[in-house]
Amino acid sequence: MPRKNAFYAQSGGVTAVINASACGVIETARAHRADIGKVYAGRNGIIGALREDLIDTSKESAAAIHGLLSTPSGAFGSCRYKLKSLEENRAEYERLIEVFKAHNIGYFFYNGGGDSADTCLKISQLSETLGYPLQAIHVPKTIDNDLPLTDNCPGFGSVAKYVAISTKEAALDVASMCETSTKVFILEVMGRHAGWIAGAAGLAAEEEGDAPHIILFPEIAFNHKKFMARVQRTVKRFGYCVIVASEGAQYKDGTFLSESGVKDAFGHSQLGGLAPLLAGMIKDELGYKYHWAVADYLQRSARHIASQTDVDQAYALGKAAVEYALAGENAVMPCIERGKGKRYRWSIGKAPLDKVANVEKMMPRNYITRDGFGITEPARAYFAPLIMGEAYPDYRGGLPVYVKLKNHSVERKLKRRFKV
Amino acid sequence: MPRKNAFYAQSGGVTAVINASACGVIETARAHRADIGKVYAGRNGIIGALREDLIDTSKESAAAIHGLLSTPSGAFGSCRYKLKSLEENRAEYERLIEVFKAHNIGYFFYNGGGDSADTCLKISQLSETLGYPLQAIHVPKTIDNDLPLTDNCPGFGSVAKYVAISTKEAALDVASMCETSTKVFILEVMGRHAGWIAGAAGLAAEEEGDAPHIILFPEIAFNHKKFMARVQRTVKRFGYCVIVASEGAQYKDGTFLSESGVKDAFGHSQLGGLAPLLAGMIKDELGYKYHWAVADYLQRSARHIASQTDVDQAYALGKAAVEYALAGENAVMPCIERGKGKRYRWSIGKAPLDKVANVEKMMPRNYITRDGFGITEPARAYFAPLIMGEAYPDYRGGLPVYVKLKNHSVERKLKRRFKV
Numbered sequence: 071m072p073r074k075n076a077f078y079a080q081s082g083g084v085t086a087v088i089n090a091s092a093c094g095v096i097e098t099a100r101a102h103r104a105d106i107g108k109v110y111a112g113r114n115g116i117i118g119a120l121r122e123d124l125i126d127t128s129k130e131s132a133a134a135i136h137g138l139l140s141t142p143s144g145a146f147g148s149c150r151y152k153l154k155s156l157e158e159n160r161a162e163y164e165r166l167i168e169v170f171k172a173h174n175i176g177y178f179f180y181n182g183g184g185d186s187a188d189t190c191l192k193i194s195q196l197s198e199t200l201g202y203p204l205q206a207i208h209v210p211k212t213i214d215n216d217l218p219l220t221d222n223c224p225g226f227g228s229v230a231k232y233v234a235i236s237t238k239e240a241a242l243d244v245a246s247m248c249e250t251s252t253k254v255f256i257l258e259v260m261g262r263h264a265g266w267i268a269g270a271a272g273l274a275a276e277e278e279g280d281a282p283h284i285i286l287f288p289e290i291a292f293n294h295k296k297f298m299a300r301v302q303r304t305v306k307r308f309g310y311c312v313i314v315a316s317e318g319a320q321y322k323d324g325t326f327l328s329e330s331g332v333k334d335a336f337g338h339s340q341l342g343g344l345a346p347l348l349a350g351m352i353k354d355e356l357g358y359k360y361h362w363a364v365a366d367y368l369q370r371s372a373r374h375i376a377s378q379t380d381v382d383q384a385y386a387l388g389k390a391a392v393e394y395a396l397a398g399e400n401a402v403m404p405c406i407e408r409g410k411g412k413r414y415r416w417s418i419g420k421a422p423l424d425k426v427a428n429v430e431k432m433m434p435r436n437y438i439t440r441d442g443f444g445i446t447e448p449a450r451a452y453f454a455p456l457i458m459g460e461a462y463p464d465y466r467g468g469l470p471v472y473v474k475l476k477n478h479s480v481e482r483k484l485k486r487r488f489k490v
Numbered sequence: 491m492p493r494k495n496a497f498y499a500q501s502g503g504v505t506a507v508i509n510a511s512a513c514g515v516i517e518t519a520r521a522h523r524a525d526i527g528k529v530y531a532g533r534n535g536i537i538g539a540l541r542e543d544l545i546d547t548s549k550e551s552a553a554a555i556h557g558l559l560s561t562p563s564g565a566f567g568s569c570r571y572k573l574k575s576l577e578e579n580r581a582e583y584e585r586l587i588e589v590f591k592a593h594n595i596g597y598f599f600y601n602g603g604g605d606s607a608d609t610c611l612k613i614s615q616l617s618e619t620l621g622y623p624l625q626a627i628h629v630p631k632t633i634d635n636d637l638p639l640t641d642n643c644p645g646f647g648s649v650a651k652y653v654a655i656s657t658k659e660a661a662l663d664v665a666s667m668c669e670t671s672t673k674v675f676i677l678e679v680m681g682r683h684a685g686w687i688a689g690a691a692g693l694a695a696e697e698e699g700d701a702p703h704i705i706l707f708p709e710i711a712f713n714h715k716k717f718m719a720r721v722q723r724t725v726k727r728f729g730y731c732v733i734v735a736s737e738g739a740q741y742k743d744g745t746f747l748s749e750s751g752v753k754d755a756f757g758h759s760q761l762g763g764l765a766p767l768l769a770g771m772i773k774d775e776l777g778y779k780y781h782w783a784v785a786d787y788l789q790r791s792a793r794h795i796a797s798q799t800d801v802d803q804a805y806a807l808g809k810a811a812v813e814y815a816l817a818g819e820n821a822v823m824p825c826i827e828r829g830k831g832k833r834y835r836w837s838i839g840k841a842p843l844d845k846v847a848n849v850e851k852m853m854p855r856n857y858i859t860r861d862g863f864g865i866t867e868p869a870r871a872y873f874a875p876l877i878m879g880e881a882y883p884d885y886r887g888g889l890p891v892y893v894k895l896k897n898h899s900v901e902r903k904l905k906r907r908f909k910v
Contacts, residue, residue, distance in 0.1 A: 144666035
């Protein structure tokens with residue numbers, strides 16, 4: 071029997087280091103040519119498999135594949151496409167198996183968050199039922215850091231670093247201007263359900279009085295009165311106030327602030343954007359001059375200031391996924407385990423996918439200060455090692471060198487087309 | 491007669507490298523102790539002089555002063571405070587002379603943009619009239635890059651680098667997601683009247699089809715229909731569209747797209763919020779899923795990815811200012827002169843302040859493509875060397891090490907207080 075090929079796909083929002091995991095998968099597979107044939111990647115993620123639109127990564131040079139280690143975003147394309155449940159759309163799963171069979175694929179590496187862990191598990195189960203067993207391994211990835219069983223998720227450490235540095239830098243700017251100008255600065259960051267990213271901004275504060283002075287977490291119900299009082303108190307005490315707001319900040323009833331239908335300071339209806347909304351509230355009630363920034367994709371694509379720890383872990387998890395596959399594992403996810411003791415150590419562990427799928431890990435309450443506006447020492451101890459090290463890319467002409475793969479298509483083998 | 495002291499102040503919006511100029515001024519003055527006494531800095535800029543609130547920089551260690559080279563924002567505080575004209579408020583100018591006289595200050599170094607060049611010139615003129623001659627030297631600084639007679643302005647190169655890198659990174663993100671998700675990404679950047687910053691984002695495009703696909707300049711009247719057509723055409727052709735919009739984008743009649751009605755101390759409108767506005771327009775008319783980011787202060791404080799060229803020039807201009815003062819110059823501004831020839835070379839030149847004050851340098855029309863949405867080869871040739879080199883700061887614990895000065899006050903000598 072010929073060696074089985076492998077299939078790799080990127081899923082959901084991309085990160086600064088998801089390609090480092092791809093690099094780990096492909097380089098490790100190449101190092102085991104006797105056991106693994108080619109690595110095919112899904113063009114635009116799982117829909118590439120559904121459409122039988124596969125990329126032949128064997129056409130890429132070793133240098134190009136290695137370049138993935140320092141290239142942000144998804145080199146093969148990713149997608150937001152959640153497979154329906156088996157009951158609702160069994161045809162999709164059957165199609166995947168059909169495509170995998172046609173291309174002699176025996177290993178399925180799915181690089182994503184909670185939804186893709188669930189998909190990965192289902193494919194593993196169904197492939198068995200359909201008599202074409204696949205080894206399905208999930209490679210964790212999400213800036214939201216909300217997967218269970220892993221100490222942290224690749225992608226998060228780099229966003230955390232970006233957000234902490236940006237907060238520190240913008241705060242210095244505001245501090246030096248506040249006597250006559252901007253008194254309040256708001257940085258809106260990602261994190262719809264969990265406040266991990268906003269929390270990491272707390273690392274910017276190294277001494278009493280340092281920014282950020284207020285962090286808004288999705289986990290803590292927004293209290294308008296308490297918030298305004300804190301802004302005012304901070305400006306009176308330190309001359310300025312820096313706020314880091316998670317886009318998922320919400321009222322007690324679960325309504326997002328940014329979806330509350332409130333109009334901004336200028337009477338324009340809100341087009342999305344918590345930062346301008348908060349700025350408008352503050353201007354109206356306290357009269358302070360403000361500035362605000364929305365980092366949006368900049369935060370998750372900022373490979374130029376990625377965390378070395380994050381890059382190392384993303385690569386190691388891709389590598390471990392292939393090693394697990396070679397060891398005969400199925401329906402598992404390599405994860406990060408943190409060693410005990412004061413000095414940070416990490417190693418790769420193994421989590422069963424049925425324990426990972428569809429579980430969201432929130433910030434523990436003891437990571438957030440009692441008043442709900444800051445992070446505690448345990449949180450700092452958790453976050454600090456994740457932003458360690460600066461994994462600078464190479465530069466040419468003042469700009470980072472990011473690889474562009476050739477992404478050659480694999481010849482189709484199936485007559486049937488599948489509409490996605 | 492005892493050696494004269496020097497006074498140094500930071501003015502207007504701070505940058506990633508204004509402290510590098512401060513470093514150049516202070517280190518050079520320290521190297522000429524026989525000629526220059528102490529360097530006093532204005533706390534929060536020129537209002538520190540009006541209030542007789544001076545900082546004694548001689549209390550800072552050599553290491554702390556050297557740390558300014560890699561510390562963003564204004565280490566002594568800056569301000570948005572425009573002195574009125576001599577006719578309107580002669581008292582302010584007289585107060586400055588009074589304070590300078592009381593502290594035996596013979597050298598006035600003012601580090602700012604166009605408004606402060608004007609102030610610097612007036613102080614030089616008035617000091618003569620009042621019989622207390624001062625040597626007033628302006629040290630250029632503005633991310634807006636709009637000062638005349640200098641090839642470029644310190645602070646701009648680093649913003650340019652940040653904006654080009656961020657555009658490149660965010661574009662990779664969008665490109666990898668556009669099949670099923672975001673099709674349009676808008677990055678709003680600074681630049682009220684001149685499109686230099688937005689233009690620099692054009693460096694991110696290295697090949698045909700690369701982002702940014704559309705740049706909106708203040709210099710080019712916004713044409714709604716043409717803009718929408720271009721967005722649609724780009725999405726159809728490349729699958730996605732990345733737009734970099736200058737906050738100063740305006741209609742033919744000069745109204746800013748994002749006019750907010752709030753004005754700052756200089757009477758400039760406070761802008762912000764153009765990105766969500768454009769996103770809303772696009773969603774309404776073309777239905778594309780969008781994301782947007784507003785970099786705001788992040789772009790001008792991003793010392794973590796400052797341009798080495800910019801840092802070198804900022805320092806050199808501070809140094810040159812002191813050397814000009816020692817050579818007996820008055821009412822001048824050291825500036826950057828670009829050498830001829832293909833290889834980039836720069837040197838320090840000298841511009842008379844009366845030719846600098848209140849002149850704004852816009853993007854030349856031949857730097858902008860005929861269609862008004864991009865930059866030309868001459869523009870690329872102009873911008874490219876300004877972002878060269880990565881002047882990384884030191885890191886500790888995953889965060890950049892930025893100095894915090896002690897900022898000891900100089901004892902007051904005047905009885906009279908001056909309200910600012």
